[in-house]
Every structure is written in structure tokens, then in C-alpha cells.
Amino acid sequence: MSEKAPSPRERSAAARARLLAAADELFYAEGVQSVGIDRVIEHAGVAKATLYSAFGSKDGLVRAYLEARHAATADRMARELETRYATAKERLVGAFEVQGLSFTEPGFRGCAFVSASADAPPGGVVEQTAADYRTWLHDLFSDLARQAHAKDPKLLAQQLVLLYDGAGISAWMDRDPGAESAARSVAAALVDAAVAD
Amino acid sequence: MSEKAPSPRERSAAARARLLAAADELFYAEGVQSVGIDRVIEHAGVAKATLYSAFGSKDGLVRAYLEARHAATADRMARELETRYATAKERLVGAFEVQGLSFTEPGFRGCAFVSASADAPPGGVVEQTAADYRTWLHDLFSDLARQAHAKDPKLLAQQLVLLYDGAGISAWMDRDPGAESAARSVAAALVDAAVAD
DNA sequence: GCACAGACAGACCGACCTGTCTGCTATGGT
DNA sequence: ACCATAGCAGACAGGTCGGTCTGTCTGTGC
Numbered sequence: 001m002s003e004k005a006p007s008p009r010e011r012s013a014a015a016r017a018r019l020l021a022a023a024d025e026l027f028y029a030e031g032v033q034s035v036g037i038d039r040v041i042e043h044a045g046v047a048k049a050t051l052y053s054a055f056g057s058k059d060g061l062v063r064a065y066l067e068a069r070h071a072a073t074a075d076r077m078a079r080e081l082e083t084r085y086a087t088a089k090e091r092l093v094g095a096f097e098v099q100g101l102s103f104t105e106p107g108f109r110g111c112a113f114v115s116a117s118a119d120a121p122p123g124g125v126v127e128q129t130a131a132d133y134r135t136w137l138h139d140l141f142s143d144l145a146r147q148a149h150a151k152d153p154k155l156l157a158q159q160l161v162l163l164y165d166g167a168g169i170s171a172w173m174d175r176d177p178g179a180e181s182a183a184r185s186v187a188a189a190l191v192d193a194a195v196a197d
Numbered sequence: 198m199s200e201k202a203p204s205p206r207e208r209s210a211a212a213r214a215r216l217l218a219a220a221d222e223l224f225y226a227e228g229v230q231s232v233g234i235d236r237v238i239e240h241a242g243v244a245k246a247t248l249y250s251a252f253g254s255k256d257g258l259v260r261a262y263l264e265a266r267h268a269a270t271a272d273r274m275a276r277e278l279e280t281r282y283a284t285a286k287e288r289l290v291g292a293f294e295v296q297g298l299s300f301t302e303p304g305f306r307g308c309a310f311v312s313a314s315a316d317a318p319p320g321g322v323v324e325q326t327a328a329d330y331r332t333w334l335h336d337l338f339s340d341l342a343r344q345a346h347a348k349d350p351k352l353l354a355q356q357l358v359l360l361y362d363g364a365g366i367s368a369w370m371d372r373d374p375g376a377e378s379a380a381r382s383v384a385a386a387l388v389d390a391a392v393a394d
Numbered sequence: 395g396c397a398c399a400g401a402c403a404g405a406c407c408g409a410c411c412t413g414t415c416t417g418c419t420a421t422g423g424t
Numbered sequence: 425a426c427c428a429t430a431g432c433a434g435a436c437a438g439g440t441c442g443g444t445c446t447g448t449c450t451g452t453g454c
Contacts, residue, residue, distance in 0.1 A: 012430065031316030033230045036411060047432045048413085058412065117370060118315030119228030134370055158367075158379045165370075166363030170355075173314060173362075174331055182355045189390075190383065212401070233441060244402045245443085255442065 016054045018044040023065045028112055032062055032126070033119050059125050062116070066129040069112045074136055088147035092160065092191045093184060095140065099164060100180025103171040110172030111165075137161055150194040163187055213251045215241040220262045225309055229259055229323070230316050256322050259313070263326040266309045271333055285344035289357065289388045290381060292337065296361060297377025300368040307369030308362075334358060347391040360384055 022044035026035040037058055041048050055061040077098050085094040102108055109115065113130040120126035141164075142157035150156045167183035170176050219241035223232040234255055238245050252258040274295055282291040299305055306312065310327040317323035338361075339354035347353045364380035367373050 015431065030318070031230075033228075034316045034318070037413085038411085045432095048434085049415085050431055052413070053430080114311065114366065114370070115315035118312035119231045121227070121231070130370065138371075155379065158373075158375070159383050162363035162367055162376060162380055162383070163359060164363070165366035166359035166361070169311065169362035169366060170359055173311070173327060174335075176355075178355070179359060182352065183359055186356050186359070186383070186387065189386070193386075209400070234443080235441085245404085246445085247401055249443070250400080 012054070015044075015046050015050050019046055019051055019054060019061070020064060020068055022046075023061050024068065027062070027065050027116075028069075028109060029107060031119075032065075032116050063125040063129055066113065066116060066126065066133070070129065070133050070136065073133075074140075077140065088144045089191060089195050092141065092144045092148060092156075092195075093188045095144075095160075096164065096167060096180060096184040096187050099167060100171075100177065100184070103167075103177040103180055108172070111168045114165075114168070137164065145194070148191070148195050150191075151196065152194065156190060156194045159190055160187055163190075209251070212241075212243050212247050216243055216248055216251060216258070217261060217265060219243075220258050221265065224259070224262050224313075225266075225306060226304060228316075229262075229313050260322040260326055263310065263313060263323065263330070267326065267330045267333065270330075271337075274337065285341045286388060286392050289338065289341045289345060289353075290385045292341075292357075293361065293364060293377060293381040293384050296364060297368075297374070297381070300374040300377055305369065308365045311362075311365070334361065342391070345388070345392050347388075348393065349391065353387060353391045356387055357384055360387075 019040065022040050026039055026043060037048065037051065040061070041051055044051075051061065055064060077095065080098040080101070081091045081094055084097075085091045113126075113133045116126045117130045120130075138157060138161055141160045142153055145153035145156045145160075163183045163186055167179045170179035170182075216237065219237050223236055223240060234245065234248065237258070238248055241248075248258065252261055274292065277295040277298070278288045278291055281294075282288045310330045313323045314327045317327075335354060335358055338357045339350055342350035342353045342357075360380045360383055364376045367376035367379075
């Protein structure tokens with residue numbers, strides 16, 4: 001009880017954070033379209049006007065939700081790859097292990113960007129944020145492939161992205177966390193073949 | 198103009214077919230949730246009561262739409278595999294070529310079951326029909342893997358399903374038809390390694 | 395010839411959606 | 425002390441949703 005006096009800015013930031021957390025839970029669990037504004041503000045314990053002053057519109061909230069997902073995924077991947085593996089070659093395969101961490105988490109429902117893109121209108125915020133995410137994913141693998149001196153970094157990256165997407169889909173739609181090991185074994189073979197070493 | 202007198206049964210069947218065609222176009226292009234009943238009946242040139250007498254509810258129409266997609270996909274795959282390739286081993290790789298045929302078709306928007314599952318409530322018709330589709334996909338590859346006398350047919354099938362899903366996602370979200378050749382090259386390597394011959 | 399079946403057009407209902415607006419309260423800065 | 429700020433609660437408007445219902449018309453079988 002050091003400071004029981006939250007400043008307006010702190011109050012605002014707290015409300016914004018609660019809204020984002022509520023949006024993350026509901027949007028990810030049930031889909032962006034299926035969840036209405038009222039559900040979000042009720043779950044966040046926040047007034048409707050607060051939401052609109054903080055995010056402007058539902059689209060704004062959706063954009064913030066997806067950008068936060070992107071940032072969290074990228075941060076986690078970077079952190080785990082750095083602490084668990086030493087070389088770029090190991091990290092190319094390790095990315096699948098890091099991805100697999102989420103498969104067994106409660107409430108896992110596949111890639112948020114795939115789900116959000118399913119019913120999204122063309123040219124909307126979902127399409128833009130999804131494109132950013134896809135760019136990140138490709139860069140992740142192609143950067144590592146280049147660092148590992150793969151023979152054809154672009155091809156290797158494309159193949160690994162394929163596996164990454166496929167693992168996410170299988171883990172989601174088939175409720176099969178074993179997709180992680182299957183993807184990892186294929187990835188290891190591909191990396192071994194492509195990296196002369 | 199042999200018969201300019203459509204019987205009631207013919208009329209009914211024709212209306213049903215038009216509804217299904219309209220649902221297929223709109224649901225696949227814009228998503229199941231985003232398209233309302235009114236859009237479908239308008240596009241089909243059909244009365245609302247006709248829809249409800251033919252399909253009972255929107256859920257019924259969605260189920261029919263997904264089942265028709267499943268049947269069309271399975272038929273096409275079986276037909277193309279049979280005419281293009283002779284052996285089970287060739288067909289394991291050829292399935293990716295057949296899948297790739299759709300990537301360049303106008304209006305390609307990825308796997309209909311992935312998109313439909315994104316915002317679908319648990320336990321609904323989408324979940325059930327998607328499960329049927331996933332079973333078919335796994336059986337397709339595991340049957341072929343067994344026929345090709347792969348060392349570990351279940352593992353090979355799982356890996357190929359991974360690639361199949363990944364190719365669909367990349368072709369859709371990255372607008373990259375080249376995903377087909379990438380997936381096919383990996384599949385060929387996997388099949389070669391797993392089938393002693 | 396006449397009743398029945400079924401498609402058609404469209405009004406209609408209740409529920410839900412996004413977004414705005416009006417009060418009320420409480421805190422911080424000046 | 426006073427006023428701006430910001431969250432809170434909730435009513436409200438305008439639109440869309442799925443679904444039902446009322447009629448009208450047309451072709452078929454008895």
C-alpha cells in the first residue's frame with residue numbers, strides 16, 4: 001500500500017491494459033467477429049466510453065490485440081532461442097520447439113492471425129497486421145538460414161515456414177501436440193541437408 | 198426446349214442447387230460469419246422460405262456447404278491421383294501437385310475448413326464437418342503410405358499432412374503459389390527416405 | 395376442374411451489434 | 425478552493441442478424 005493514489009495516467013493505463021487482456025482472452029478463444037464490444041468491456045470491468053477513448057473503435061482494439069500478439073510471440077521466440085540454443089543452425093530447429101510450447105497451453109486455438117484472417121474483409125486492419133506478422137515469420141527463418149550459411153537460405157526458409165504453419169494447423173485442428181515433434185524431425189533433416197557445416 | 202415444364206421436384210432441386218452454389222461462393226469468399234442469409238438468397242435468386250424449407254437453418258446451409266466442399270475436394274483428389282500417377286509412392290508426392298492446382302485458381306482463399314473453424318463455436322456443425330474432413334485427409338496420406346510400404350506409415354502420413362496444411366496456409370496468407378513446389382520437394386525427400394522401394 | 399405442393403416476394407419480430415451521449419464520481423494540478 | 429481529467433454506468437440510436445409468417449402464383453396429379 002505504498003501508493004494508494006493512482007494518478008489519472010495510471011488509471012488510464014490500467015484500464016487500457018485490462019481491456020487489452022480481456023480482448024486477448026475473448027478474441028483468441030472465440031474469434032474476433034463472434035465477440036462483441038459488450039462482452040469485452042464486461043470482462044474487463046470497464047465502461048464502454050473508456051474503450052472508445054482508448055482505442056477509438058473496435059477495429060482499433062482488434063489492431064492492438066493483434067499487434068500485442070505479434071510482439072509477445074516475437075519476444076518469446078527471441079528470448080527462448082537465445083537462452084536455449086547457441087548456433088543459428090540449432091535455432092532453426094529450435095524454433096519448432098519454442099512454437100510447440102504453446103501447443104500444450106490451456107486454451108490453445110492455433111495461430112491468432114490465421115483465425116483472424118479467416119473472416120476478415122480485404123484491406124482491413126486484420127489483413128495489414130497479419131501481413132506484418134507473416135513478414136516477421138519469414139524474416140525469422142531466412143535470417144537464421146543466412147546466418148547458418150545454408151546453401152539456399154530463401155528456399156530453406158520457405159520450407160521451414162511451411163512446416164511451422166503446418167504444425168500450428170495440425171496441433172489446432174487435430175488437437176495433436178505431437179505435431180511439434182513431427183515438424184521438428186523434418187526440420188532437422190532439412191537443416192542438416194541444407195547446411196554444409 | 199424439350200421440357201419447358203419443370204416439375205416441382207425439379208424446381209426444388211434447382212433452387213437447392215442454386216442456394217448451395219451461392220453459399221459456396223459467398224461463404225468461401227467472405228467467411229461463414231460475415232455473410233448473412235439475405236446475401237445468400239439474393240445471390241441465388243431464391244425466396245427466404247425456400248432456403249429454410251431446404252436446409253432448415255443457417256447451420257444446415259453451412260453444413261451442406263462444407264460437406265459439398267469436402268466431397269468436391271475428395272473427388273477431385275481421387276480422380277486426379279488415379280489419372281496422373283500409377284504408384285502409391287508417386288501419389289504421395291502427387292497429392293501436393295493436385296493441391297497446388299487450386300492455388301492459382303481465381304478467388305483462392307485457403308482451406309475452407311480452416312477458415313470456417315476460426316470463429317466457429319465449439320460443438321457446432323463446423324467443428325463436426327471439419328473433423329470429418331481432417332479424418333479424410335489423414336486417411337488419404339496414411340492409406341497411401343501403407344500401400345507404398347513406408348517404414349513408418351503413420352509418421353510419414355503425419356509429416357505429409359503437416360506439409361499439406363502448411364502449403365495451404367502459405368499459399369493463402371502469403372499469396373505465394375510457389376508453396377506448392379516447396380512442399381512437393383520436401384515431400385519427395387520424405388517419401389524417398391521412408392519408402393525403401 | 396380442382397385441390398395440393400412448393401417457390402416467390404416481402405413484411406415482420408426479437409435479439410444483438412457498433413458507436414454516441416448524458417450524467418455521476420473521484421482524483422490531481424494550480 | 426476549483427476546475428480539468430478520466431473512469432464508471434447505462435440509456436439510446438441506427439443498423440443487421442437469423443428466423444417466422446402471410447399472402448400470391450404456377451404447375452401436377454387425382
